[in-house]
Amino acid sequence: MLASKMLLSTLKDVPQEAKIPSHILLLRSGMIKQEVSGVFLYMPLGLRVLKKIENIIREEMDNSGSLEILCSAIQPKELWEESGRWQKYGPELMRFKDRHEREFCLGPTHEEVFTSVVRDLVKSSKSLPLNIYQIQTKYRDELRPRFGLMRSREFIMKDAYSFDKDEAGLDASYKVMYDTYSKIFTRFGLNFRAVLADTGAIGGNSSHQFMALSEVGESDIAYCTSCGYAADLEKAESKCDIYEIGEEKNIEEIYTPNMKTIEEVSSYLKISPKKLAKTIIYYENINKEYVAVVVRGDREINEIKVINALNSTENDLRLATDEEIYKLGSIHGFCGPLNLNIKILVDEEITLTKNIIVGSNKKDYHLANVMYGRDFKGEVSCFRKAEADDLCPICGKPLKLERGIEVGQIFKLQTKYSKAMNCTYTNEENKPVPMVMGCYGIGVSRTLASIIEQNHDDSGIIWPLNVAPYHAVIVPINYKDEEQKALANKIYEQLKANHVEVILDDRDAKAGFKFKDWELIGIPYMIICGRNSKDNIVEFKIRKDVLNKVELDASKAIDEIIKAVKEIK
Numbered sequence: 001m002l003a004s005k006m007l008l009s010t011l012k013d014v015p016q017e018a019k020i021p022s023h024i025l026l027l028r029s030g031m032i033k034q035e036v037s038g039v040f041l042y043m044p045l046g047l048r049v050l051k052k053i054e055n056i057i058r059e060e061m062d063n064s065g066s067l068e069i070l071c072s073a074i075q076p077k078e079l080w081e082e083s084g085r086w087q088k089y090g091p092e093l094m095r096f097k098d099r100h101e102r103e104f105c106l107g108p109t110h111e112e113v114f115t116s117v118v119r120d121l122v123k124s125s126k127s128l129p130l131n132i133y134q135i136q137t138k139y140r141d142e143l144r145p146r147f148g149l150m151r152s153r154e155f156i157m158k159d160a161y162s163f164d165k166d167e168a169g170l171d172a173s174y175k176v177m178y179d180t181y182s183k184i185f186t187r188f189g190l191n192f193r194a195v196l197a198d199t200g201a202i203g204g205n206s207s208h209q210f211m212a213l214s215e216v217g218e219s220d221i222a223y224c225t226s227c228g229y230a231a232d233l234e235k236a237e238s239k240c241d242i243y244e245i246g247e248e249k250n251i252e253e254i255y256t257p258n259m260k261t262i263e264e265v266s267s268y269l270k271i272s273p274k275k276l277a278k279t280i281i282y283y284e285n286i287n288k289e290y291v292a293v294v295v296r297g298d299r300e301i302n303e304i305k306v307i308n309a310l311n312s313t314e315n316d317l318r319l320a321t322d323e324e325i326y327k328l329g330s331i332h333g334f335c336g337p338l339n340l341n342i343k344i345l346v347d348e349e350i351t352l353t354k355n356i357i358v359g360s361n362k363k364d365y366h367l368a369n370v371m372y373g374r375d376f377k378g379e380v381s382c383f384r385k386a387e388a389d390d391l392c393p394i395c396g397k398p399l400k401l402e403r404g405i406e407v408g409q410i411f412k413l414q415t416k417y418s419k420a421m422n423c424t425y426t427n428e429e430n431k432p433v434p435m436v437m438g439c440y441g442i443g444v445s446r447t448l449a450s451i452i453e454q455n456h457d458d459s460g461i462i463w464p465l466n467v468a469p470y471h472a473v474i475v476p477i478n479y480k481d482e483e484q485k486a487l488a489n490k491i492y493e494q495l496k497a498n499h500v501e502v503i504l505d506d507r508d509a510k511a512g513f514k515f516k517d518w519e520l521i522g523i524p525y526m527i528i529c530g531r532n533s534k535d536n537i538v539e540f541k542i543r544k545d546v547l548n549k550v551e552l553d554a555s556k557a558i559d560e561i562i563k564a565v566k567e568i569k
C-alpha cells in the first residue's frame with residue numbers, strides 16, 4: 001500500500017477527552033474517530049487490526065466446534081418480555097419504536113435471540129450439544145461511556161451460546177470455552193488472568209471473567225499466589241478476620257458528640273475501627289424496602305453481594321437519604337442495627353467479634369459492647385469487600401490485589417432462559433426437557449484497546465505482529481532520489497510477493513516526520529532507504545526495539561521480515 005493513498009491522519013497533540021494510553025493512541029494514530037460520545041468509527045488502519053482480532057477469535061471458535069451465525073442488532077420487545085428482561089434491564093437498553101408503534105431494542109447481548117433460534121430449530125437431543133456464536137455490534141447506553149473503545153455505547157462483541165442436555169454437558173461445554181478463551185488471549189500476547197466472577201444481570205450460577213492486567217482496568221481482582229485462587233473483587237471471598245474474642249460485656253451508651261464517621265469515633269475513643277460496626281441504610285426498589293447493612297468499621301460494603309442477597313439489580317439499589325433515615329427512626333451518622341425495624345444484613349465478621357460499638361440511632365450517642373445474637377439479629381453472609389492481605393478463602397495465605405480490564409466473560413446460565421422461553425428437547429420418555437445453557441462473550445473492540453494498553457511506549461503503539469495493521473513499512477528518506485526510490489520499490493515488490501503486508505512511504509515529507517508517524521501507528525518492521533541505497537544497504541528497525549537501528553544488506557532485512565511473517569501464529 002502506498003502511504004500517500006492511505007487516508008493517514010495522525011495527530012501530534014493529545015485530544016482533550018482522551019485519558020488513557022489506548023484512547024489517546026487510537027485517536028492520535030488516526031485508527032478510530034469519535035462520532036459522538038461512546039460511538040466510534042474505524043479508519044482503514046484501525047479496521048485492519050479489528051479484522052485480524054476478529055479472525056483470530058473466529059479461528060479458535062471454529063476450532064472449538066462452535067458454529068458462526070450473524071444476527072441483527074434489532075430485537076423485538078416480545079422476546080425480551082419472554083425472558084422478563086424488558087423490565088429488568090434498565091436504562092442501558094436502547095429502546096425504540098417503529099412507525100407502527102411496535103417496540104424494539106438494539107441488542108446489548110443476544111441470549112433471547114439465540115434461545116429462540118434454537119427452540120425453533122432443535123427438537124431432538126441428537127442435535128445437542130450445540131454451540132453457536134457471532135461477531136456483531138452491540139449497543140449499551142452506558143451511564144459514562146469513557147476510555148474510547150474500552151467502554152463505548154456501540155461496540156463489537158463475540159458472543160456464543162451453548163445448549164446441552166444436562167449439567168454435565170454444560171460443564172464440558174463451559175470447559176471447552178474456558179480453554180478456547182485462554183488460547184485466544186494467549187494468541188494476542190495478552191498478560192491475562194481468568195478469575196471467578198459475579199453473574200450480574202445475565203443470570204446463572206457460575207462465571208469466569210478474563211482480565212487483561214492493566215493499571216487502567218476498571219476491575220479489581222483479588223488473587224492468591226499460593227493456591228491460584230483469583231476472583232473479581234465483586235465476587236471475591238476471604239477468611240473472616242476475628243478481631244476480639246474476650247469476655248462478653250453489658251451494653252453501654254457512650255457520648256460521641258458530632259462523631260459521625262468511623263474515623264471520628266475511633267480516634268475519639270482511641271480504639272481500632274475494627275471494634276466498630278458501620279451500618280449503612282439502603283433503599284431497594286424491587287421489593288420497595290429499606291435495608292441496613294452492617295460491616296466492620298474498617299471494611300467496605302460489597303454492594304454486589306447486597307444486591308444478590310436481595311435478588312435485586314444495580315439500578316434498583318441506592319443509599320437512603322438523610323430524610324428517609326430520619327423517618328425510619330434513626331439519624332445519619334449514628335445508624336445502628338438495634339431497634340431498627342427494617343431488614344438487616346450482617347457481615348459474618350460482625351457475628352464473630354465481641355463487644356462491638358454501633359450507632360445508637362440517637363444523635364451524638366453510640367452503643368458499646370454490642371453482641372450479635374444477644375442484642376440484634378439479621379441475615380448473615382459475606383457483605384464486605386475483600387482487601388489486600390485478607391486471607392485466601394481456599395488456602396489461608398494473604399491475598400493480593402491487582403487491576404484488570406474485563407476482555408471476556410463466560411457464564412453457566414443453566415435453564416434460566418430455556419425455561420422462561422420454552423427451549424426444550426424431547427427425552428427418551430418423550431417428555432420436553434429445558435436445555436441447559438451457557439453464554440460466552442468477548443469484547444472484541446475492548447480487546448483491541450487492551451492490546452494497546454499492554455503494548456505501547458512514549459512514541460506510540462507497538463503492535464504484536466499477528467494483529468498489526470501492516471507488518472512492515474519502507475521509508476525512503478527522499479523518494480525523489482532515484483536510487484532510493486529504485487531500492488524502495490524493489491523491496492516493496494519482493495515483500496508483497498512473499499505475503500508481507502507492506503507500506504511504501506512515498507510521501508513528500510521530512511524523514512523525521514515519516515518515522516514519527518510509523519512509530520505512533522506501531523508498524524512492527526521499518527526499512528529505511530537512504531544514502532547507501534546504491535549499495536543495497538538499508539537501515540532496519542524493529543518497533544519493539546525502538547532505540548536499535550542496524551545497517552544491513554536489503555536482502556537480509558527482507559529475509560528477516562518474511563521469516564517472521566511466516567511464523568505468525
Ligand code: ATP
Pocket residue numbers: 109140142149150151152153154155156157200406407408409441442443444445446447
Ligand atoms: P462491564 O462490567 O465492563 O460493563 P459486562 O460484564 O457488562 O462489562 P458482558 O455482558 O460480560 O459485559 O459482555 C461481554 C464482554 O463485552 C465484556 O467482557 C467486555 O469485554 C465487553 N463489553 C461490555 N460492555 C462493553 C462496552 N460498553 N464497551 C466495550 N466493550 C464492552
Ligand code: MG
Pocket residue numbers: 209406408409
Ligand atoms: Mg461481564
